[in-house]
Amino acid sequence: MSRQKLQERLKMKEVETKHGEQFNNLLRYVFQVTNHDLQALGWENREIAQAKLPVLKQADVLGWFDGDNLISQLAVYPFQVNIFGQIYEMGGLTGVGTYPEYANLGLMNKLMRQALTNMRERKQSISYLYPYSIPYYRRKGWEMISDKISFEVKDTQLPKLKTVPGNVERVTIEHPDIKQVYQRFALQTHGAMFRNELAWEEYLRWDLDDMTVAIYYDSHHQPMGYLLYWIAEEVFYMKEMVFVNQEARTGLWNFISAHFSMVTRVKGHIYTDEPLAFLLDDGDIKETIAPYYMARIVDISLFLEQYPFQPQETECQFTFVLHDPMLEWNQGIFTLAVDKDGKGHLTKGGSNRDAEFDIQTLTTMLMGYKRASYLARIGRFQANEATVNLLEKLIIRQQPYFSDYF
Incomplete structure (x- = not known):
């Protein structure tokens, strides 16, 4: 069959919940996620399908169909971000993929144009995405707007304990104070996303079951910061540290330093232009910077x-x-x-x-x-x-x- 005839039979339309299995299969093929990978994370096929149902229910998902078969797709999440104190409606682009036998037909370009048109109609004046190919998305109009600094600190380099008026409590991931702290943080932080339920689900979906949360409370028992982390093979892994003032940051680092006898290293990420080395007494640490998100x-x-x-x-x-x-x-x-x-x-x-x-x-x-x-x-x-x-x-x-x- 000629490529022209192939293009003529393809139809663009919304991807619905009834297409959930095809949506997941296309994602897994494009991003090379195997059953072995899912099982290593504790996920079964049934669970990943259920996990992605909110995407199809809450997001704007568009696809190309060859008959009844979904062969190209993208999704736009309805999010909000803080831009210099103003709350913006943001379209989060994700789930982008096309089966290779349908490549070079201009399908994704047309999907993106339609998705951006839909964003405009929904008053989403900015779009964020995680780039699997920076050059590709630059050609479509996106550009880098944030970095991720990855760091590794030896146990001997952990900051010395400093006196703070509050204390840290370990809680479960469902504790309501976590979302309360993050909301306050997002309101005062340029570029940050306001996490609705879908955003929290996406943020925590692939994390280990033994994720632990530590919350810093001030002297009035008000939550001022939290730390998401886990410990494995004598390494303290920080997923996220959020704080609304420096007291909370100090209190959370005190908590990390208290693990001195349990761990040999601390690994984590920073998402601001603020290398950790300057804040440590022994700043001779390993830090690497990489581009992160585009908009x-x-x-x-x-x-x-x-x-x-x-x-x-x-x-x-x-x-x-x-x-x-x-x-x-x-x-x-x-x-x-x-x-x-x-x-x-x-x-x-x-x-x-x-x-x-x-x-x-x-x-x-x-x-x-x-x-x-x-x-x-x-x-x-x-x-x-x-x-x-x-x-x-x-x-x-x-x-x-x-x-x-x-």
Whole structure:
């Protein structure tokens, strides 16, 4: 059969719960997850199918079908993120895959266009994803916006105990104070995701059964931080440390250091631009940094309606050309005016051309991951010096935090 005839018989439509087994089979094939892998994690086929049912019920899942057979798919989760104190609706892209015999037909490109169109209709003005291929997603308009720093600390390098007024309690993963602490943390942390039930399920789905939680309570017994961890073969593994103040961080590290006689190393991850080495008395530790999550602006007009620029002494504006490889509404000439309170107003058109961006560069710059001056210096966008200086003043200096995975 010719490729043209093959394309003609394929149909794009929503993936429903009745397609759950096909959805899982495609995911497992693309990401090479075997029965042996699942059994090693304590999962059976029945359990993984049940675990993914919430995805099909709560997410926007699109697929290509060859007759009744699902052959290409993606899912968009309905999430929210904190961007410089503003709550944004975010479309979390995941579950992307196509069987190899249907590759190079442009199926995924069309699925992504439709998914992004749906996000725009749902007022999800930004999309996050975990990139299995950074170049591929860059070509589609996404760009890096967060890093993950992995560290390893020897037992002899653990911080010395410091006096704090509160105490740590070990609890089960179902304890309500965990979600309470995380919600407070997300409200004050740029880039962080607000975890709804689906987000918590995704975050904890593949973890070991012996995961332990330690919560730090202050002197008034208010939960101020928590630690998700497990211990195996004399290694203390930190999945996540969340704290709303430095007292809680100190208290949680006191708790880790109290395991001195039980472990030889502590391994974990940090999701902010804050290497652990500087905080330790003995900072001669192993730390590795790797790119983590990508994002792309879905609707530039809607995104900038909410975006909080730095307040200025006077109103300012500039005109720019924007390129987007997939979305026509993000293409063309725009003029951005920002009032003294930092409120932006975007209009289509303009007589000047003060700057020229692609959507990838504009996303990473507005998210604070890379500064305007740096991006201009390395040739990621063109602008006159006055516009670069203006962008430096307008965009808040803070890198995103993102520790989730979906």
